[in-house]
Amino acid sequence: MNRNIFISFGLHIFLVIITALSLPFLAKKPIDLPPIISVELIQITDKTNIPFAPKAKKIIEKVKVKEKKLVSEQAPPKKIKKQKPDAVPLPDEKIKKIKKIKDEKQNPEKVETEVKQISEFEKKELFDTNSIAALIDKSKTESAETNKKLDKVTQDQDKEMDFGGLTLSEEDALKAQIFGCWSIPLGLPFNEDLLVRIKLQLKPDGSIIKTEILDHARMNRPGQGFYKVLAESALRAIKLCQPLRVPSTGYERWKDMQLNFDAREMLEG
Amino acid sequence: MNLSKILKNAFLIILASLVLTACATKKTSTTSGQMQGDVYTGSDSVEYLASGVPDRVFFATNETVLTTASRETLRKQAGWLRKNSDINVVLEGHADERGTREYNLALGERRANSAKDYLMTYGISSDRISVLSYGKERPIDSGSSPLAWSKNRRSVTVKAN
Amino acid sequence: MLLRYLFILLIIIPAKAFALIEVDITRGNLNPLPVAVSPLSIDNKSKENFKKILKKEDLGSEISIVVENNLRQSGLFNPLNKDAFLQEPDVANLKPRFEDWNLIKAQALVTGKVTFVDEKLRVEFRLWDILAGKEMMALAFTTVPSNWRRVGHIITDKVYERLTGEKGYFDTRIIYIAEEGPKTNRIKKLAIMDQDGFNNKYLTLGNELVLTPRFSPTNQMVTYLSYFRNLPRVYLLDIETGMQEVVGDFPGMTFAPRFSPDGKKIIMSFAKDGNSDIYTMDLENRIVERVTNHPSIDTSPSYSPDGKRITFNSDRSGYQQIYVMDSNGKNVKRISFGNGLYGTPVWSPRGDLIAFTKLHKGKFYIGVMRTDGTGERLLTENFYQEAPSWSPNGRVLIFYRETKTNSKGEGFSAKLWSIDLTGYNEKMVETETDASDPSWSSLLSN
Numbered sequence: 001m002n003r004n005i006f007i008s009f010g011l012h013i014f015l016v017i018i019t020a021l022s023l024p025f026l027a028k029k030p031i032d033l034p035p036i037i038s039v040e041l042i043q044i045t046d047k048t049n050i051p052f053a054p055k056a057k058k059i060i061e062k063v064k065v066k067e068k069k070l071v072s073e074q075a076p077p078k079k080i081k082k083q084k085p086d087a088v089p090l091p092d093e094k095i096k097k098i099k100k101i102k103d104e105k106q107n108p109e110k111v112e113t114e115v116k117q118i119s120e121f122e123k124k125e126l127f128d129t130n131s132i133a134a135l136i137d138k139s140k141t142e143s144a145e146t147n148k149k150l151d152k153v154t155q156d157q158d159k160e161m162d163f164g165g166l167t168l169s170e171e172d173a174l175k176a177q178i179f180g181c182w183s184i185p186l187g188l189p190f191n192e193d194l195l196v197r198i199k200l201q202l203k204p205d206g207s208i209i210k211t212e213i214l215d216h217a218r219m220n221r222p223g224q225g226f227y228k229v230l231a232e233s234a235l236r237a238i239k240l241c242q243p244l245r246v247p248s249t250g251y252e253r254w255k256d257m258q259l260n261f262d263a264r265e266m267l268e269g
Numbered sequence: 270m271n272l273s274k275i276l277k278n279a280f281l282i283i284l285a286s287l288v289l290t291a292c293a294t295k296k297t298s299t300t301s302g303q304m305q306g307d308v309y310t311g312s313d314s315v316e317y318l319a320s321g322v323p324d325r326v327f328f329a330t331n332e333t334v335l336t337t338a339s340r341e342t343l344r345k346q347a348g349w350l351r352k353n354s355d356i357n358v359v360l361e362g363h364a365d366e367r368g369t370r371e372y373n374l375a376l377g378e379r380r381a382n383s384a385k386d387y388l389m390t391y392g393i394s395s396d397r398i399s400v401l402s403y404g405k406e407r408p409i410d411s412g413s414s415p416l417a418w419s420k421n422r423r424s425v426t427v428k429a430n
Numbered sequence: 431m432l433l434r435y436l437f438i439l440l441i442i443i444p445a446k447a448f449a450l451i452e453v454d455i456t457r458g459n460l461n462p463l464p465v466a467v468s469p470l471s472i473d474n475k476s477k478e479n480f481k482k483i484l485k486k487e488d489l490g491s492e493i494s495i496v497v498e499n500n501l502r503q504s505g506l507f508n509p510l511n512k513d514a515f516l517q518e519p520d521v522a523n524l525k526p527r528f529e530d531w532n533l534i535k536a537q538a539l540v541t542g543k544v545t546f547v548d549e550k551l552r553v554e555f556r557l558w559d560i561l562a563g564k565e566m567m568a569l570a571f572t573t574v575p576s577n578w579r580r581v582g583h584i585i586t587d588k589v590y591e592r593l594t595g596e597k598g599y600f601d602t603r604i605i606y607i608a609e610e611g612p613k614t615n616r617i618k619k620l621a622i623m624d625q626d627g628f629n630n631k632y633l634t635l636g637n638e639l640v641l642t643p644r645f646s647p648t649n650q651m652v653t654y655l656s657y658f659r660n661l662p663r664v665y666l667l668d669i670e671t672g673m674q675e676v677v678g679d680f681p682g683m684t685f686a687p688r689f690s691p692d693g694k695k696i697i698m699s700f701a702k703d704g705n706s707d708i709y710t711m712d713l714e715n716r717i718v719e720r721v722t723n724h725p726s727i728d729t730s731p732s733y734s735p736d737g738k739r740i741t742f743n744s745d746r747s748g749y750q751q752i753y754v755m756d757s758n759g760k761n762v763k764r765i766s767f768g769n770g771l772y773g774t775p776v777w778s779p780r781g782d783l784i785a786f787t788k789l790h791k792g793k794f795y796i797g798v799m800r801t802d803g804t805g806e807r808l809l810t811e812n813f814y815q816e817a818p819s820w821s822p823n824g825r826v827l828i829f830y831r832e833t834k835t836n837s838k839g840e841g842f843s844a845k846l847w848s849i850d851l852t853g854y855n856e857k858m859v860e861t862e863t864d865a866s867d868p869s870w871s872s873l874l875s876n
Contacts, residue, residue, distance in 0.1 A: 020279035182458030187594030229595035239561040369773035375706040382704030411613035411839035
């Protein structure tokens with residue numbers, strides 16, 4: 001019996017010694033503070049105008065592919081239609097812009113950043129006008145590039161408005177305002193498509209001239225009764241929020257606006 | 270590694286292990302000696318069919334098996350029933366309040382049936398025994414403590430005539 | 431040629447515009463919608479008539495109060511204070527001055543008119559969209575004067591549906607067990623009331639223990655468990671006549687009864703020799719069918735709204751869990767797998783969810799899960815609560831809670847509570863006495 005206790009004791013002491021040797025001592029070490037770096041805050045809203053950045057890459061790839069196609073397709077028809085441009089009653093501004101664009105030096109990169117501004121919604125128009133405009137223009141490669149320019153927001157004078165969307169801060173301000181006005185009907189089914197898109201025409205002070213519900217047909221479709229309720233709640237939100245928090249300048253670029261109300265996030269969560 | 274460091278370490282470790290050994294393990298069984306595990310073993314609420322014949326047996330939470338003590342009690346009941354062959358009984362099964370109502374009705378019935386089966390193995394005819402469940406509707410102790418609940422998990426033998 | 435130019439024109443001109451700015455609005459507020467419920471206008475003659483018959487001073491105002499309270503209780507609406515109303519009820523009903531109502535921040539307005547016609551009560555009401563400045567809905571009802579509260583409930587259902595997109599649940603009743611007395615000897619009675627607590631009536635006297643009442647889909651009958659003559663059996667009660675009859679002729683305890691969705695069968699548990707299984711009985715031909723056949727306890731059966739499947743409670747795995755099977759008893763599948771015990775499964779009238787009670791580490795929870803067992807969500811936790819029952823639109827759950835007693839066994843109470851499916855708007859349902867085992871009827875008007 002004693003012998004066993006002795007052996008057990010010995011083994012325990014052995015364990016303690018091993019642990020003692022291998023453990024780092026838990027003393028307090030002095031903390032090394034990294035040297036303080038001074039940081040300067042600068043406004044970057046002018047440059048952060050990329051509302052659709054995540055989609056940009058996709059769009060750029062697609063555009064590049066289409067670009068190639070366009071350039072090759074344009075060749076044959078152009079020969080025939082050479083005389084026509086004069087007969088087409090293009091609005092004056094359009095012609096002015098085309099000239100301006102031709103004058104400017106175009107980097108390929110700049111073209112790409114322009115592409116970023118186009119929303120998915122507009123993509124179709126972009127490519128359609130490309131093929132048509134190609135008929136009008138004389139030069140091959142230039143046409144491909146300039147056509148893209150045509151559809152863009154091109155208020156060249158104002159540098160801020162180079163890109164068509166709202167700046168991040170402008171968008172955030174408007175969103176925050178509408179979040180407060182939109183009473184989401186809790187009875188909506190949360191496993192359905194709860195997106196209602198409303199086009200607005202605005203006055204310079206942010207009040208509403210006209211509203212238009214896209215997908216209007218869905219309002220009366222059987223089984224989609226909730227869509228009507230959803231759309232009405234969005235309309236109420238807009239009316240309630242008048243005058244909308246619009247930017248103080250650049251009326252031309254935001255006088256037509258589309259608000260995409262999506263209740264899914266709130267109801268699923 | 271210098272000696273002082275090793276000694277400091279060793280001291281810490283011994284201290285730590287002493288602290289650990291000093292912690293007593295919590296005793297899960299009851300304090301007042303009226304429960305064994307989960308089953309009531311006291312005599313507070315127990316009544317007697319006859320001298321030395323307790324009228325009820327107790328169960329663990331969610332259980333319907335008879336404990337040794339229960340079997341002892343039921344043996345006494347069987348003996349008494351054999352001696353008084355004109356008496357019929359109703360076994361009333363109960364459950365504690367810590368369960369859903371309908372399931373507890375079924376549980377009470379099963380408990381009473383366990384007791385009935387055991388009585389039958391001692392020669393009491395099933396004609397003399399009927400079973401009734403009250404689920405959690407008729408607690409004998411209205412408290413909300415484990416002790417109260419253990420008193421309520423029971424099967425009571427009641428004279429029918 | 432010309433066509434081609436026209437085509438170009440059509441494409442180019444819209445392209446001249448700036449790219450349309452799109453802003454995604456993905457958040458809003460879940461605040462209750464501010465609505466104004468104007469007292470219904472009523473002419474003096476009708477007012478006098480109704481005062482005589484119903485002993486109510488101003489029936490137009492009374493009906494609007496029913497609507498107002500319903501909307502407030504739902505948690506989705508915020509009825510505005512009447513003192514701030516600028517327009518008189520009769521004027522507002524014809525053509526509201528929307529600017530006036532907009533001033534007090536109302537987004538919707540309910541107006542109406544009450545008249546006494548041919549000894550009957552006639553109510554017409556209108557729902558207005560204040561911000562859009564137009565009428566959304568206009569309906570009229572005619573009924574016996576004593577039904578005036580129901581008119582208020584029906585109006586609420588219509589308004590609720592028009593503004594939320596979901597069917598309402600206000601023209602309904604709740605049946606429950608009214609209880610009194612010490613915990614060791616509770617007196618229990620069958621009771622029925624309107625969903626807003628009014629018109630409370632007792633259906634039994636309290637001489638025998640009664641438990642777990644459930645409505646039939648037609649709302650005419652109730653099935654429940656009664657210990658009449660100390661024999662626990664399932665009974666049927668006709669609400670109108672008060673007639674009671676035992677269901678079937680079972681040689682042992684039957685309990686946990688429910689109706690099938692078509693109202694033709696009663697499904698229940700039958701306990702014999704320590705085993706409880708699920709059986710059905712056809713109310714017309716009295717044929718009894720056995721649905722489960724297992725040595726475990728099988729109870730608390732509940733049909734899916736299409737009648738094709740049944741969810742029930744079984745301890746065949748060793749502990750109380752929730753199972754789903756076909757209505758013929760085949761394809762039994764376990765659907766609860768979380769930690770703890772599960773009981774009282776109830777299939778939602780929408781068919782998409784099963785509500786249940788869960789017991790885990792000494793706490794009771796009311797929760798919901800999808801019918802395949804996924805998406806388990808616990809809505810509320812308490813010392814003791816159980817037995818959820820669905821509102822007919824599958825949105826609100828009513829259940830009951832009991833309190834702890836102190837060391838002397840005092841302080842016990844049982845009350846009905848309700849909670850919204852989203853977990854919001856948890857509140858107590860007022861009853862005259864203590865209450866338990868609530869069951870919600872379907873919509874009375876169809």
